Amino acid sequence: xxxxxxxxxxxxxxxxxxxxxxxxxxxxxxxxxxxxxxxxxxxxxxxxxxxxxxxxxxxxxxxxxxxxxxxxxxxxxxxxxxxxxxxxxxxxxxxxxxxxxxxxxxxxxxxxxxxxxxxxxxxxxxxxxxxxxxxxxxxxxxxxxxxxxxxxxxxxxxxxxxxxxxxxxxxxxxxxxxxxxxxxxxxxxxxxxxxxxxxxxxxxxxxxxxxxxxxxxxxxxxxxxxxxxxxxx
Numbered sequence: 001x002x003x004x005x006x007x008x009x010x011x012x013x014x015x016x017x018x019x020x021x022x023x024x025x026x027x028x029x030x031x032x033x034x035x036x037x038x039x040x041x042x043x044x045x046x047x048x049x050x051x052x053x054x055x056x057x058x059x060x061x062x063x064x065x066x067x068x069x070x071x072x073x074x075x076x077x078x079x080x081x082x083x084x085x086x087x088x089x090x091x092x093x094x095x096x097x098x099x100x101x102x103x104x105x106x107x108x109x110x111x112x113x114x115x116x117x118x119x120x121x122x123x124x125x126x127x128x129x130x131x132x133x134x135x136x137x138x139x140x141x142x143x144x145x146x147x148x149x150x151x152x153x154x155x156x157x158x159x160x161x162x163x164x165x166x167x168x169x170x171x172x173x174x175x176x177x178x179x180x181x182x183x184x185x186x187x188x189x190x191x192x193x194x195x196x197x198x199x200x201x202x203x204x205x206x207x208x209x210x211x212x213x214x215x216x217x218x219x220x221x222x223x224x225x226x227x228x229x230x231x232x233x
Contacts (some may be wrong), residue, residue: 003146004160006170007033010177023160033177036184038156040176044169045145048204049078052165053142061130068124068136073153075143077119083138085114085130093117093126093136102127168203175199 008018015029022030022037045053053075059068084092094112096102102118106127114134117126130136144153149161164170179192 001163001170002160003037003157003162003164003170003173006164006173007037007160007177009174010181013174013178014181021160023158032181032184036177036180037173040173040180041145041157041164043176044166044172044200045075045141045143047200048207049141050166050204051208052167053145054078054139055142056137056139059124059130059136061132061134061136063132064129066126066129067121068126070119070122070124071140071142073142073144073155075141078139078141081139083117083124083136086135086137087131088114166203168206172196172200172203 004022007022010033011029012018019025019027019030022034025031025034055071055073057071057074082092083095091113093114094116096105096116096118099118099120102116102120102125105116115126115128115130117124117136119125124136124138126136142153143155145165146154146157147163147165148154148159153165154162164173166172175192175196179189179196182189182192
C-alpha cells in the first residue's frame, strides 16, 4: 500500500474529495498534506522501537581503532541495546552513559573485559580498542522509514508511490494526518488525537520491537527464568 492511499483516505475525511496526486500538485490542500506526511511518519517512528526499523551493525576490530562510524542510516539505539562481543560467550561491552566516566577510565587505564563503549561525536567509541579480528555487534533503529518505487530505502517521503515500511502503519499515517491538519487549522482535534493514540498503542503492542516496561533483566545469554526455589511465607 503506497502512502498515496493513506493521504487520499485522510483527504476524504477532511475535505470530502480524493485528490489523484499530492506531491506533484500545486493545490493548497494537497501541499499541506505533503508538508505533514513526514512529520506524522516521524511521530510514529519515534514512538516505538519498530521491528521493521531495527537493524544490526557489525564492526571488526584491528586492535588499534577505538572509534567507529555509525551506520549511514543510524537514528538511535534501541530502548534496550547492548554491544556484544563474538569472542566472549557471556559478557559483552559495558555501556558507559557518562562521558566523564569514559574519560577518567581512559586516563586510569582501567576498563572491564572486553571493554566499555559510549557514543559521542557521532561515533561509537570503545575502550580499549576491540581486539584484532574480533567483532562488536549491536542493534539500532534505522531512520529509513520509507521505500521508493525502485525498492530503495529512504529517510523521508518524496513521491506518492513511496511506501511506509511499518506494516499496518498506513492507517496511522491517515489518522495522524487528520489530527495534525486539524490541529494546524486551530480546530478541535482532541478526538482525532485520541484515535491516533489508540491506534498506535495497539499496533505497537502487536509489534515485536522493544517493550517499554521491563521489571528486571538477567545476564545476556542466560536463557533462564528467575524464581524462588521454595514457597514464600
